[in-house]
Every structure is written in C-alpha cells, then in structure tokens.
Amino acid sequence: MIKPDRRLVLALLLGVAAAGSSVALLATSAWLITAASAQPPVLLLMVPIVAVRAFGVGRGVFRYVERLVSHDAAYRVLGETRARITGRLEKIAPGGLTSRRKGDLLARLVLDVDAVLDLWLRVLLPIAVAAVTAAATVALLALLLPAAGAAVALAVLVACTVVPWLTARTAERAERNLAGARGDVAATATETLLTAADVIAYNAIDSVLDDFSRRDARLAAAERRSAWSTGLGSALLVLCIGGATLAALVLGSTANITGAVFAVLVLTPLALADVLGGIPAAAQLAIRVRAALARVQELVDTPEPVTEPTDPLPLPTGRGLQVKLLRVGYDDSDVLDGLSLDMPAGSRVVITGPSGSGKSTLAAVLLRFLEPRGGEVLLDGVDLARLEGDQVRSVVGLLTQESHVFDTSIRENLLLAKPGVSDLQLWKALYRARLGIFVENLPDGLDTMVGEHGAKLSGGERQRLAFARLLLADRDVLVLDEPTEHLDEETAQALLADLFAAAGDRTVVLLTHRPELVPPHVTRQLVCLT
Numbered sequence: 001m002i003k004p005d006r007r008l009v010l011a012l013l014l015g016v017a018a019a020g021s022s023v024a025l026l027a028t029s030a031w032l033i034t035a036a037s038a039q040p041p042v043l044l045l046m047v048p049i050v051a052v053r054a055f056g057v058g059r060g061v062f063r064y065v066e067r068l069v070s071h072d073a074a075y076r077v078l079g080e081t082r083a084r085i086t087g088r089l090e091k092i093a094p095g096g097l098t099s100r101r102k103g104d105l106l107a108r109l110v111l112d113v114d115a116v117l118d119l120w121l122r123v124l125l126p127i128a129v130a131a132v133t134a135a136a137t138v139a140l141l142a143l144l145l146p147a148a149g150a151a152v153a154l155a156v157l158v159a160c161t162v163v164p165w166l167t168a169r170t171a172e173r174a175e176r177n178l179a180g181a182r183g184d185v186a187a188t189a190t191e192t193l194l195t196a197a198d199v200i201a202y203n204a205i206d207s208v209l210d211d212f213s214r215r216d217a218r219l220a221a222a223e224r225r226s227a228w229s230t231g232l233g234s235a236l237l238v239l240c241i242g243g244a245t246l247a248a249l250v251l252g253s254t255a256n257i258t259g260a261v262f263a264v265l266v267l268t269p270l271a272l273a274d275v276l277g278g279i280p281a282a283a284q285l286a287i288r289v290r291a292a293l294a295r296v297q298e299l300v301d302t303p304e305p306v307t308e309p310t311d312p313l314p315l316p317t318g319r320g321l322q323v324k325l326l327r328v329g330y331d332d333s334d335v336l337d338g339l340s341l342d343m344p345a346g347s348r349v350v351i352t353g354p355s356g357s358g359k360s361t362l363a364a365v366l367l368r369f370l371e372p373r374g375g376e377v378l379l380d381g382v383d384l385a386r387l388e389g390d391q392v393r394s395v396v397g398l399l400t401q402e403s404h405v406f407d408t409s410i411r412e413n414l415l416l417a418k419p420g421v422s423d424l425q426l427w428k429a430l431y432r433a434r435l436g437i438f439v440e441n442l443p444d445g446l447d448t449m450v451g452e453h454g455a456k457l458s459g460g461e462r463q464r465l466a467f468a469r470l471l472l473a474d475r476d477v478l479v480l481d482e483p484t485e486h487l488d489e490e491t492a493q494a495l496l497a498d499l500f501a502a503a504g505d506r507t508v509v510l511l512t513h514r515p516e517l518v519p520p521h522v523t524r525q526l527v528c529l530t
C-alpha cells in the first residue's frame, strides 16, 4: 500500500548531519572551554573555535533542510498513498461500502491515512537518525576511553531497546484503541450532525449527547493513558543518559587523561538526550500507526462488488438490453431469482414492485455496480460481465430518488456530466428537463448556488437538475430509480411526463412503486417484481 520515496534517504543523511552537529558542538565546546582554561597559544584554539561555529551553524541549517526534504518526501508518499486508496475505493464504493458508517469511513480516509506521515516523520526517520548518530558518538567516546565508551554503549542500548519496549508495552492497549476510538467519535459526530433535525424534533438531545460524551470519554481515556506512557518513556530516557554521564564521570576521573578529554567524556553523553529523546515516543507511535494503517488496509481489502474482466470485449454498437434468469442478492439471501426481461433499444419499461422487492438492486446490476450470482444481463447480446464497468456506464445512466446535488452552482453541477461544454448546451439540457425558465428567472442564472444537497431548491427542482445532468451526459439507456419518490402526485406526474418526453429515442427503464403515475400515452412494458 505504501511505496517509499528515495528522498527519504537524503532526509536520513541530513538528519544524521543535524544530530551529529549537536553532539559534535557539545563535544568541541567542552574541549575548547577546558583547553582554553590552561591558556595555551591562541593558534592551538583556532581549529576548535572554527569547529564550534561550524557545528553551531550547521546544526540549524541541516535541521532546516532535513525538515524540508523529509516533509516533502513524506507528503509525496502520503499523496500517492491517498491516490492509490481513492482509486481502489472507486471500484469498491458503489456496492461495497454500504454497510460502513460514513463518519468511520471519513476517519479512515483522513485521520488514519495520515499515519503514513507519522510512520516516516515520527517513527522510522527519528529511529534511524538516532541509531546512526548514537553509534557514531559511542565510537568516538570509545576511542577516547574504551571503558567510558562501553558504559555509554550500554546506556544507549537500554535507551534504544528496553525503554521503547517498556513504553510501548504500557501504552499498547491505549494506542491500539486510539484509531478505532477516533473513528467512533467521528462517526457519531457525523451521525449527530446529519440527524440533528430528527433528534431535536423527538426531544432526544440529552440521550444523544450522553452517548456522544461516553464515546468521547473513551477516546480521552485512551489519549490520557498514551500520554502517561510517553511521560514514563521520557523519564526512563533521562535516567539512562544520567547514568551514562555518571559512569563517564567516574571512569574518566580515575583514568589517565587530560582535563579537556575528561570534559568531552562527561559532557558528550548529555547531547545524546536530545538525539535519543524521540525514540520512546516513536516506539509508542509505531503501535498507533500500525493500528491506523491496518484499518486503512481493511478498507482497501473490501472485496470489489464486481470483478472487472481481464480481457474486456469492445463495446457493442446496439443498445438493446436483455436480462436472462437473473439471480442476485446480498450476503446469504437472494433478492431476485430467475428474473427475465427484454428491453429493446428505444423501449419504455416500467418495473414495479413493493418496497424491498429488489428494484434498486436491479438498477445496480444494470449499471454494473453489482455482480449477478446467476443468469446474465446482455447489452446487444454481449454479457455485461465481459465489459468493464466504465464501458457499461458510458451507455447506461442513472437517476435515483436522491440524486446528489453538489453544494456549488447550477453550472458546476451540470458540468460534472460533461466538463467543458458550452453554456448553450447547458441551457438546452435545462430546457429539456423543464428547468430552463426557472433558472433564467434566477438573478444569478447558471451561477446560482444551490446549497448543501441542493437545499435551496425544491424536491422537484432538484430532480430536474439531476435529470438535466443525466441528459447532458448523453447515455443511451436511462435507468430511473424512483425519481419521483419524495414528490407530491401532481409534481411527480409532471416530472415523469417530462422525463419520458425528453428521453427521446433512448431506452428508459423506470423503477417505481407508483406505476399509475406514468402518463397514459407512454407505450410501455410493465413488469412486476414480487
């Protein structure tokens, strides 16, 4: 799922240069101050003076460039990962994500995917930089006094293994629960917002808020526990570094070394506190990152509702559809079994049946959002299973009972169907959907903003706008799934009459539980699902 970027190697080198400069700055400063106290000839001090300046300036410069490079690389990896996940979701979404909570999906796609950033910037890079810099520091100290080098090596080993292990162990449950708890709070918040009107109408605000507070408290508890472990890790790290400094002090004081070397031995381990400081937090964060990425992986692994053919056939030229002994369903039960239909090009087919009889399921099959379990659906004699979903949807268009109208202008809503077309074509589509006069009378015309979910339009106007968009998309087969569901009888009848008239010589498949609303002059085939 995640492909690393080569710039991350450069970020690692820059990180080591920055951390190495910090250690070297302290070491050379210690040497310089101690050596200077003996008042040697000033020429002897020139090199360390220049080195102190170089490391002082280098530390900041390397850190700045490292931040630029590492963030650039990590955000590129994040962008590519997001694009790959979105590409995969495009295949799964129409029929495969219906059982998931929207808020949780959002949390997985936004918060959990961000774990890619943490993985590189706060887990792998800090650990790698710390390991390389600490190893080099230990080597330097070992050169000055092997016993002190060994003592500091032991402290570094404990700081890099036992401390992160202990921190991670104490935080394990909290960290694993964090991603799920965040998803749960996001899902509940989304649901609360979407259902606010009903909740207020039923006077159920208190119970909804109580439920929200309970979930929020679970998240806060997990975060508190996680913070407690971070504190523990930091304290243990300070103990390790303190121990290393003390050991270097004791060993150095009994060794036969100069005062300047002694100062370097005692002060250099202190610089490791900064270098190793991020390791406990990184180990802890690794658990959270693993849990978050597992949630994203689980989403990506959702089986595709349809299998694309490995060797798709070319799109046939004819536009007649045939359904033969269709069997389709969800989970363990079939919704339709043995359905056969003939829908010649240009015909009008009205499919009716009570709620739950499988009308929307049939629409999903006709658009290749859902795979039949048996039988076949043929387009001009070619099984839809031998065509790619996008090929099928370039011929078959859909208008649902709640076609989505975006929170933007009428123009942008229409252009979604055919980007770049002229205003003239937009007006034609609007007039054919019988919305032209209405839009002309609006002060902003095509630039009128329609509000969230088309809130500034009536139900009928919303459906006409969606229908104009479908006409603009210019599909030869129009599947209309309860397009008049939320409309009063008069508006519904008028809309249906206009839909059939505007459809021209296209094939129209109308799925409705109110077939009596179809205008009497429309010659149609009526099919009843039970």
Ligand SMILES: Nc1ncnc2c1ncn2[C@@H]1O[C@H](COP(=O)(O)OP(=O)(O)OP(=O)(O)O)[C@@H](O)[C@H]1O
Binding pocket: 098, 099, 330, 331, 335, 353, 354, 355, 356, 357, 358, 359, 360, 361, 362, 513
């Ligand atoms: N994604 C799904 N997962 C599981 N079961 C589903 C799913 N979608 C629909 N169903 C079930 O399949 C059956 C048929 O649903 P469908 O939406 O096709 O009926 P419908 O005739 O369009 O109903 P309505 O007129 O109320 O929209 C129902 O029992 C429904 O619960």
